[in-house]
Amino acid sequence: MPRLSRTQLANTLRFAIARALPSEADAIWTEIAPVFARYPKDQRTPAPGDLKGGYSRMDQSIQQSQVDVMYDLGTAVARELTGSDARRNALLGSCASDAQTANDRTCLETFIRGWGSRALRYPLPAAEVTAFADIAGATPVDRAAVADVITALLNSPWFLYRVEHGTNASQSVSPLSAFELASRLSYQFWQVPPDDELWAAAVNGSLLTESGFATQLDRMLKSPQLQGSLNEFVNEWLRLEELPSLVALRNDPVYQAFVGAEMPTDAVRTAMFEDVQRSAWQTVVSGGSVSDFLNDRRSYTGDPFLAALYGVPVWSGSGPAPTMPSKNRTGLLTRAALLATGTASTRPIHKGYLVRNALLCQQVGAPPPNAADMAPAPTATMTTRQVVTQLTSGGSCGGCHNATINPPGFVLEGFDALGRERDVERLFDPKGLVTGTPSVDTEAEMRVYDAERRVVSSTAELTKILDDSQLFESCVARNYFRFAQARVESSERDGCLLSEMEAAARSGAPMAEMLKTLAQHPTFKQRSFQ
Template sequence: MTLPRYVSTLLLCAGAVACDGSAGYNHHTGGGDDPDPPPPTLPGAVAPAPAKFSCDAKAVPADLPLPRLSRTQLMNSLRFAVGRALPKDADALWTKLAPDLARYPADRRTPAPGDLKGGFSRLDQSIQQTQIDVMYDLGKVVAQELTSTDTRRNTLLGACASDSQTANDRACLETFIRGWGSRVLRYPLPTQEVTAFADIAGTTPVDRASVADVITTVLNSPWFLYRIEHGTTAGQAAAPLSAFELASKLSYQLWQAPPDDALWAAATDGSLMTEDGFNTQLDRMMKSPQLRNSMDEFVNEWLRLDELPSLIALRNDPVYQAFVGAEMPTDATRTAMFEDVQLSAYNTIVSGGSVSDFLHDPKSYTADPFLAGIYGVPTWNGTGPAPVIPSKTRGGLVTRAAMLATGTASTRPIHKGYMVRNALLCQQVGAPPPNASDRPPAPTDRMTTRQAVSQLTSGGSCGGCHNNTINPPGFVLEGFDALGRERSVERLFNPQGKETAAPSVDTSADVLLYDSESRAISSAVDLSRMIDESQLFESCVAQHYFRFAHARVESTSGDGCLLSEMESVARSGAPMADLLKTVARHPTFKKRSFQ
């Protein structure tokens, strides 16, 4: 069953917290030009959790049999194909294609086994008939647009397509296939394949309809729709990738798109196969703005940002109106909340900050006036230093508005507690019982949110899990309302939107992280420190990024060596960028396993 954003009113634990962390703690090296000093540790700081992953050098990691391009990657590849064919018309043509592009089905985000929510769209490797049908239609539409006029056809094929000679028509078409087709299919087409594609045009190689048929076929080739890897050594269980296979793997990993000219050139001249050449390309790609193409998707899906409902759906509800106040947020504010988190991660990476720095990042990254007002900062234009949020009660990531807003007047502490456990600590919580309500506890005109949640979840079979695992992190975050604004009281309303009371907010809770590591805290800052000191967050980021990078759920045995290395990097205080580089530099990245 698909659970709503707030998970469920009742979550029945299958057992104790089940996610361990890692040892090897080196807290906060900072990064960038203006690194922030590490926050002071709590009295009786939480001890780093044990390492979650270990390396068995004899284990053989698995590979996806035939990696299908995700929807995002496929759309970027299609746009690349259009851009290489008709650079000057590409933007206008792409806009014209929008209705057909929208028909391609979205990938499904399937949670990992044992998780109730989450998952990455890259993990959807299913093949649907709808995908095949729509891609065929897209190939036809793109081909027809690229050849819609003699001028466009001539741009594709060159002057030989319109001269008075016919003897050179076949060679004209083959030159186009060898150039454009190789880049679109991401490997140098051998003569026999160029011939096979050209044969589709029959006896009229430069006829516009014939050229369109060739383009349609190229865009529906398995080499276009999948990331095919044969390796360079036949008959072995694990074979090194070719230069062009490696270029594609690296490009789709970091940019969600086909190799650019520089990466293609490095594959062509062989430099990509050398350690220095590979590192040169990796460093270049990590510094490119195109890195955001993958990082935004990773952060959005890891933290489930787009599960936040509309902030204006309840704009006519009297309680929501009274809660929000004079100025209603907009749909643009919701988008800005997502971008605030995404830009925090991206700027941490490009500035040299660590995973820990991302968790504690105190800056605001928004041009939206409403969100900037929540943070008490000026809007940011995207250049220069981002403004620092002045509040001393915010705790970095866990108190960004996207993590706190609910689209209602209620704060949903159950959802927030589950988010901390599952998305930030990689701890699993058992499924709710069959009779669990799908309506979250809400405050009344006389009862606070915390009181309503406690009344409904503290007893019976639900109490053990809610009291010890789910509710406490959510209660600590009650110092922020359902828009992410700081508060010391909770305003209660009757159904007509009249304020009936404003009791003080109770943010105290005993938070158990793992084993016996429990602390009585009362602020989001303390919660962030606990999470960081345990190093569970660092281990969890490594685990989530592995899934995103490999488009599959990890095997703790087969993938233990890479996971252990990623975990160590994340916990060491090294730049967060090194976590991404660790994946690309690992020996398994440059090989294809056929076991």
Template sequence: MRVRLGWGALALALALQGCNSDDANTGSSGADAGTRSPDPAPTLTIPQDPHAQGPQATALAADTGTNPGCFSAVMPRRLTRTQYINALTDWSATLVNDAGLASRIRTLVVETAQFPQDASINPETSRHQGYYRLDPTVTTRQVGGINAVAQALATDLASSDARAATMLGNCTGDACLTAFIRKAGRTLFRQPLTDAEVAVYRKVANGATDRAALVKVLATMIASPQTYFVVERGNGSGSGACVPLSPHELATRLSLHLWDTIPDATLAARADDGSLMQPAEYQKQVSRLMADPRADQALRSFFRQWFRLDDLVAMDGRVGNAKFDAFAAGYRPLGTTRDAAIEEVLDMVSYVAGRNGSLQQVLTDRHAFARTADIATLYKTSVWNGTGTPPVFPEAERVGLLTRIAIVANGSSDTTLPISRGAKILGALTCQNLPPPAMNQTNGNADLSGLLTTRERTQRITEMEKTACVDCHKTVLNPWGFVFERFDALGRVRNAEVILSDAGAALGQKPVDTAVVANLDGMAGRAISTAAQAQQFVLDSGAFEACFARNYFRYAFGRADGAADKSVIEEVRAQAVNGANLRSLFASIVTRDEFKTIQRPQ
């Protein structure tokens, strides 16, 4: 069951929080990359919107007629599972000093409470991965998970009288409890509490300040909709008016975007004193956040989702199968190989970003970032220790992103999947318009007799004349898969395809045919036969940069783009085409008025 929680429902939930607080302490996301600080530190030069004048009210248009990118949320955004975990972790660290608490919170949310991962929403199709930030729904599992987390984490935080006393400041009485509520609530809810809100949590304690009362207060706070939802009303008035976010709303939006967590003490202080609304201070905070390792994690998260890296399934699933073992020819993928392949791509992104590299370098970088022997073996390189300059691919065919294991491998398959490869390049990386598949097309009369390569089988099935499949597959989809047939299902370079029986016996081999005429929107068809030529075609088309801009907009704003958003997307695309360094490109969108404003509900 999925529940859409609108503004009215949220208001009711907040009201009920006060009414039902005595019961709030009862019991009932990807894929997170590892941390690595770029070395050396990059230079952050954030491209400026020439029309932006900062987030002050005087600098903003009065309505969406003069500021068409101003957007009104139809429902409050909620934290993703990753943001929820990070927020609870960072908040808890302000209350107690416990080195093991972070890992316990992750285990509590994911395993104990079984808090579900967000749906990966793609506005164009449900068939392919999109972004977790676009999932606006609340499930009954999430509600149950929040209640379970609230009780368990509150009990953990106040696990002893000594810890409870430390949180309360080693004092007792109503004034002491009130001060704690204001402090804890300010951080968790990302803004100061009103007197009425403080009264709600004081009522939960029922006049007591012992550990049991503190557990109730903490659990009620954690279970509050104010923890899980991001409510933005703007700093102004007027139905339909475009107004700046309040300082606290702006700090929250900035921190959730660049760090996937709540504002830290410095950013919160700049929101409290209002200085965040000054352009110079805002720019200072953006630069500070981007220089922090947490910004690298958000960068990796975006590229993981944009590149659809989680489409790669476990690569060891068919170990022991006769046909697969014969195909692997002595290579044995591990249960961790799939994740290592994904992390190798993300390490490349971090490496390029940490050295002031551009978006184009993400596509063309030829260093191998294999930290484990299983991936290094596929690349025929040494294992990289995570520091210094990584080894370069020794094979000329390995030209960059499009030939990395996580992109070209097919999980535990013993044969390539050219249609899937083509769909990833066209649908995910270059944002081509692909027609929906003909779901009722069987092509059952395809002639599959004889010794056929994967390309030949695919052509006979999908390129039959007078079928619904032929037009799209023959001229659009298949060529972008066939040109990478020099890479087998494990991503290894090959010159010939060995055709195997189900028992693993070699039936024969044939040279791979990679010659195609490929097409991209706005470009004349081009004859290509190598991964290098395919990569150059993508670069020449500009589709990679345009696709980045569109996808990054969705990731940044947590919604699908519309006609009014074209100017933002176009400016991000232009900056990417002009070679802006990756970290500056990632930060550029937060300097625009569209990021710092909201349209008040009509």
């Protein structure tokens, strides 16, 4: 019984409102948005042993504040949907406003059976329709009474959770019903309730057939609605939100001198995120592979600042995206979202950990408790690499940093803390005056597997090592599994599925095949309490 994520809940509320009053849906959402803003944000839950990362879908906790806000949301939506006789009549039809009262109960039950079933995502049986209608008492079409019914529907466990009983509740593993399968598909790939076509496939039973399921799955993976879910996956997998504001230090003399004449805005920060997300989306819709995503050198930004940083024209959003001209812009590793830091320091430790943990799925030992107190930054006389090496090469730190964390971060020193390409590092005194411009050293001994050591000096070589190892492809599959299933994998329970997803990612097949593999596996169509 997975709880809807905050994103899924927002989408589900908007779906319910739009089905009730489509022409007024946007206006009603604007009215209730302040109430929804109080709903607690899901906390990203990392896998055991990971120091960062994780997915908000994995937060399945329930707090009193969530219950309270959901009740307020239910009453707010109900109040809006019944805010006038005209709105009430649009919900229930002419039977709510005619001179007869004998048909009022039937009028309300018809609304519950129709709108309520779609909001709760399963056909309401007669007994439940009766139970909800009874809430209205003796005045079935009175606006306040109808509002009470809507409030109850929107606070049902069936609305807040994806309830899955399966078709044989006596078994620990049971096939999903058609409606449960429809919801699993729609929330997995679109983060919304089933649309009309998917609902119809559940109603007529075709969704439970092999061909019917394949038809719906293909349709969903080709739909623009997939992009929102893919964006959330990419954002959380690559930890894009860890990039601080690009203007927080705008009054700092060193940051001012580092940035130069034009200060980036937080709109640029957003554009950096979108650039990565659109790369993933374009890879999927164009039939590209996971490897193609890693190596994609096209720019997908319409932001002038970011486009200038890449040395390309702004992209209109349609047609071929411009290719970054520098041979050192080798794809994912060199996108500004993964390079910028919001400071004048490049943070090679952070980038090295990102490569190891998020891109290769390699766990790294936990830092000492006081590590955050020693954040390395260049000085007026020492480069970032020199400071990091001095701070981390000895004692208990050296084992992890020298061989594992620092090398990929050092290779990426060919780009500054805004993501601009560089050959030298400008050093500043506290007043922002340049004190030196030493050459940047990007050479490092890189190990992907413990027994394999290679000297790497460019992002092209680093990207190739990641790609050739195929650990990147396997890691994407593993992370997508965690995002999709809202849990960490179990080798015993999930080994076969994960192996199939990794094989699809590593085969060079379209990236969409990896997404499809998860849904095609028999376990996707089952409810399990094991």
